[in-house]
Amino acid sequence: MTAAPDYAEKIPNNVDLRDDRRLQRALESWQPNFLRWWESMGPALPTRDVYLRTAVNVGRAGWAHFAHVPMRDYRWGIFLAERDPDRRIGFGEHKGEPAWQQVPGEYRADLRRLLVIQGDTEPASVEQQRNLGATAPSLYDLRNLFQVNVEEGRHLWAMVYLLHAHFGREGREEAEQLLLRNSGSAESPRILGAFNEETPDWLSFFMFTYFTDRDGKYQLGTLKESAFDPLSRTCEFMLKEEAHHMMVGTTGVDRVVERTAQLMVEHDTDDAGPCGAVPLAVIQKYLNFHYSVSLDLFGGETSTNVANYYTAGLKGRWAEDRRPDDHRLTDDPMDVDALVDGRPGQIEVPALTGLNTDLRRQYIADCQTGVNRWNKILADAGLPHRLRLPHVAFNRRVGAFAAVNVSPDGELLDDAEWQRRRGGWLPTEVDKTHVRSLMRPVHERGRIAAWLAPPRSGINGKPFDYEYVHLT
Amino acid sequence: MADTTEPGSALVDFRVSPDRYRHWRLTVDGPIATLAMDVDEQAGLAPGYRLKLNSYDLGVDIELYDAVQRLRFCHPEVRVVVLTSARDRVFCAGANIGMLATASHSQKVNFCKFTNETRNGIEDATACSGQVYLAAVNGTASGGGYELALACEHIMLVDDRSSTVALPELPLLGVLPGTGGLTRITDKRHVRRDLADSFATRAEGIGGERAVAWRLVDEVVPRDRWAQTVRARAAELAERSARPAGATGITLPELAKSRSGDALGYRYVRAGIDRRRGLAEITVAGPADDPPAGLAELHARGAELWTLAMTRELDDLILDLRTNEPEVGTWVLRTAGSAERVLGYDDLLARNSGDWLAAEIIHYLKRTLKRLDVTSRSILALIEPGSCFAGSLLELALAADRSYQLAGVFTEIDPAAVPAAITVGPMNLGPLPMANGLTRLGTRFLGDDKALAAARDAAGQPLTGADAARLGLVTVAPDDLDWDDEVRIMLEERAGFSPDALTGLEANYRFAGPETMETKIFGRLTAWQNWIFTRPNASGPDGALRRYGTGLRPRFDRKRV
Structure with missing residues (x-):
């Protein structure tokens, strides 16, 4: 295979791609398909180049290499965190045994399924966000969008690498499928519901990166605990990049709230809509x-699949090593959300089957910190208004609460009542139309849309008015 | 029976010869052989029970199997085998109850499987070799004893106003007759179902003219005319046999076999056991030399002839692993050698199938492959460069639950090797049918005549992985980059599944197509029997099997399931 050196150059990696014939062969057919997918489903706005961060190795200096790059030449790399040769399995029935460097045949199907579900979300968000470039509020935000996009692309690569390297022929077939399912497609949609919702505007984008990408962070966190070491190391490195997406979401909503608060104070009004x-x-x-759509991503309150994954060592809990228990959970109980006499309440179940709830609770606590942060902006502006997370049973389509209508305060409603009041809690067509009307592109250097405050700092020490994107 | 689950316990050896029989007397008088059961009460295979009343355990049946085999290969002059008892007033009381009550479930199942195979072998000798079995039931034949008689072509029962034939398992033991009795009563002897029901629920059985009227036996004979009538009947049956005159048998010397810890070795067959992974890696070597030029040399080689030697070894290995290694749940089959030579031997046998010895060898290979078919292990064939899955040995891959053929060669080991290939030959197209009466190819492509024709049309050509996969002759053909991982994952995945569920799955998929008496015995009868064996009504502390002989009545859970 004469193309080998070429691959190692094109694809920054720390997986010995140069000498791995099997991987080269797998990528040989996958990589062109990926580029075709990127061309047709990736960012629609034409650009000359973008100031992007590229991971060229996993070291302190290598993981964040900044430069203006034409997007189609972006070097999607394959990186795993450094291997700890002494790593041991931290939970489940294999606890204490050395971590697996190969997929045990017994768990092949389960692990492949986990990878495919995770992998399927990565390109999905690129597809959901492909038209956002046309309405970017600033070059800085445009650049962040593209950074998120290329990193989702790289995360797809990371999952595909695992499928290629460890799952043989079936792994290659699954990797192909990841490019063939498309967000919102009627024939072959993405696997998880939230990834088939459109991201029509930048407020949705910031909310998505805050709430939905945060689900990804928690899923990756559980996979980072996996007994299958290559998966663990892959996720560890992905989490580093995921942190940037969190930053885009957190500061994005910050800046929306900040600008709104500013105009509310300036115009002494509760409704900043007419002020732009x-x-x-x-x-x-x-x-x-x-928030509610993202809660659904954690699945049912109880799950025997997830219990099995845990016992097998495939998927752990968030911050597994900081949990003060036996990490096997065979006899432990826990309370999970449930309908009790038709109302939101809790029931006790074996802890193993309640792990989805456990992870969702970690996530909810994390989401609350964002809300606190936005409320501080409101408070600092001298406003009495506060944002808040709705009740866990609000607007759910998955799990125990899918069958009931619950207000953001947790009040149980009949269908008619829900229909009558839902417009007060979820975006209406009028709201969406107003938001869309604000989405007028600002592609001039140093300028920003009127509905959004500028960031406190630029990227990589560059100022806000840096030319982050060269448009064609 | 030896407890085979504990390491270091005594292993069961299936190799035996007439000079060492403890339980049978084999005499040959021209065209008529007499196989007389004379079970040594003290010589059970395991301690804890006595083989009273000509009851049998695995050790008794191992000798019976040996006798049936030797009669075919060593005594071509024998046209009739009189199966009788050396005891007065008792023919055979069937499987020993004490043995059944103490045996583990897997031991019972394995025992029943082997005894069934031997009885099928008796019918095969009658049907295919003109070596007709005559049951001279000179005393009561009960349970497995009557089932043994049922495997014979003609059943004579002594009429002494006390001897009967009986299937008392259900009323006495709360289990079924497990050696084909229920199947042969209806499907072979055409006993009406309501009479069969009456028969199998009365412990004392039926004798005299009523046994004839119900078709349970072919004739009853008074004691004073017994010996002469048996002789006369044997002579008549001998007349009808197509067995050749003036043929000379071959000898079957004891198989040279080494067995140490985790390695079993014969001349052409060897197996390595990986206990951690629960698998046996079995390699069958092709012929070491060219086939004999003709019939005379084939006879001269006798037991040394590759096909026969290899088949005997494979037969012994299957029996050994099945009995002694119950936790080795996966068998990986490989072959090594020259495909041309395998096909050469096949061709020699096929061309001479009119010769009694060539025919016996083919039938023996047929029976051994059937043994593989009913083996409750996952069987996986790996087809690599240097293998010889052709003709008769291709049957191993066709018998496997899945087969993996390397596409091409192992480029890092031997890039110049000849790519792995399989070859369809005449042996795949008729002479080696499965229990369902179809060839393994016919079963594989059941209802797909086009695929079957395509496989037949490809006969004689070495087929590489891609071709074989396209023709559906192998499951998958990974290349060398994928090979190790695909095979490892498949084996590990297999090892993770429930052994019981795998056994059920495999047994269902292996026998697509028509039912025969054999498939009913191994499928329907055995499955029911094995279910009943594990139920508390049979094997619980108050179950019928456990309570038998204690004077206590069994207590049944009355719920119908």
């Missing part, structure tokens, strides 16, 4: 929507 911003009530509705 997103009204606080609409921010709350978007928050309600994205």
Whole structure:
């Protein structure tokens, strides 16, 4: 295979791609398909180049290499965190045994399924966000969008690498399928519901990166605990990049709230809509929507699949090593959310089957820190208004609460009542139309849309008015 | 029976010869052989029970199997085998109850499987070799004893007003007759179902003219005319046999076999056991030399002839692993050698199938492959460069639950090797049918005549992985980059599944197509029997099998399931 050196150059990696014939062969057919997918489903706005961060190795200096790059020449790399040769399995029935360097045949199907589900979300968000470039509020935000996009692309690569390297022929077939399912497609949609919702505007984008990407962070966190060491190391490195997406979401919503608060104070009004911003009530509705849809991503309150994954050592808990228990959970109980006499309540179940709930709770606590942060912005502006997370049972389509209508306060509603009041809690067509009306592109260097405050700092020490993107 | 689950316990050896029989007397008088059961009460295979009343355990049946085999290969002059008892007033009381009550479930199942195979072998000798079995039931034949008679072509029962034939398993032991009795009563002897029901629920059985009227036996004979009538009947049956006159048998010397710890070795067959992974890696070597030029040399080589030697070794290995290694749940089959030579031997046998010895060898290979088919292990064939899955040995891959053929060669080991290939030959197209009466190819492509024709049309050509996979002759053909991982993952995945569920899955998939008496015995009868064996009503502390002989009545859970 004469193309080998070429691959190692094109694809920064720390997996010995140069000498791995099997991997080269797998990538040989996959990589062109990936580029075709990127061309047709990736960012639609034409650009000359973008100031992007590229990982060229996993070291302190290598993981964040900044330069202007034409996007189609972006070097999607394959990186695993450094291997700890002494790593031991931290939970489940194999606890204490050396971590697996190969997929045990017994767990092949389960592990492949986990990788495919995780992998499927990565390109999905690129597809959901492909038209956002046309309405970017600044070059800085445009650049962040593209950075998120290329990193989702790289995360797809990371999952594909594992499928190629460890799952043989079936792994290659699954990797192909990841490019053939498309977000929102009627024939072959993405696997998880939230990844088939459109991201039509930048408020949705910031909410998505805050809430939905945060689900990804927690999923990766559980996979980082996996007994299958290559998966663990892959996820560890991905989490580093995921942190950037979190930053885009967190500061994005910060800046929306900041600008709205500013105009509310300036104009002494509760409704910043007429002043050219997103009204606080609409921010709350978007928050309600994205938060509740993201809660669904954690699955049912109880799950025997997840219990099996845990016992087998495939998928752990968030911060597994900081949990003060036996890491086997065979006899432990826990309370999970449930309908009790038709109302949201809790029931006790074996802890193993409640792990989805455990992870969702970790996530909810994390989401609350964002809300606190936005409320501080409101408080600092001298406003009495506050944002908040709706009740866990609000607007759910998955799990115990899918069958009931619950208000953001946790009040049980009949269908008619829900229909009558839902417009007050979830974005209406009027809200969406208003938000869309604000989405006018600002592609001039140093300028920003009126509905959004500028960031406190630029990227990699560059100022806000740096030319982050060269448009064609 | 030896407890085979504990390491270091005594292993069961299936190699035996007439000079060492403890339980049978084999005499040959021209065209008529007499196989007389004379079970040594004290010589059970395991301690804890006595083989009273000509009851049998695995050790008794191993000798019976040996006798049936030797009669075919060493005594071509024998046209009739009189199966009788050396005891007065008792023919055979069937499987020993004490043995069944103490045996583990897997031991019972394995025992029943082997005894069934031997009885099928008796019918095969009658049907295929003109070596007709005559049951001279000179005393009561009960349970497995009557089932042994049922495997014979003609059943004579002494009419002494006390001897009967009986299937008392259900009323006495709360289990079924497990050696084909229920199947042969209806499907072979055409006993009406309501009479069969009455028969199998009365412990004392039926004798005299009623046994004839119900078709349970072919004739009853008074004691004073017994010996002469048996002789006369044997002579008549001998007349009808197509067995050749003036043929000389071959000898079957004891198989040279080494067995140490985790390695079993014969001349052409060897197996390595990986206990951690629960698998046996079995390699069958092709012929070491060219086939004999003709019939005379084939006879001269006798037991040394590759096909026969290899088959005997494979037969012994299957029996050994099945009995002694119950936790080795996966068998990986490989072959090594020259495909041309395998096909050469096949061709020699096929061309001479009118010769009694050539025919016996083919039938023996047929029976051994059937043994593989009913083996409750996952069987996986790996087809690599240097292998010889052709003709008769291709049957091993066709018998496997899955087969993996390397596409090409191992480029890092031997890039110049000849790519792995399989070859369809005449042996795959008729002479080696499965229990369902179809060839393994016919079963594989059941209902797909086009695929079957395509496989037949490809006969004689070495087929590489891609071709074989396209023709559906192998499951998958990974290349050398994928090979190790695909095979490892497949084996590990297999080892992770429930052994019981795998056994059930495999047994269902292996026998697509028509039912025969054999498939009913191994499928329907055995499955029911094995279910009943594990139920508390049979094997619980108050179950019928455990309570038998204690004077206590069994207590049944009355729920119908």
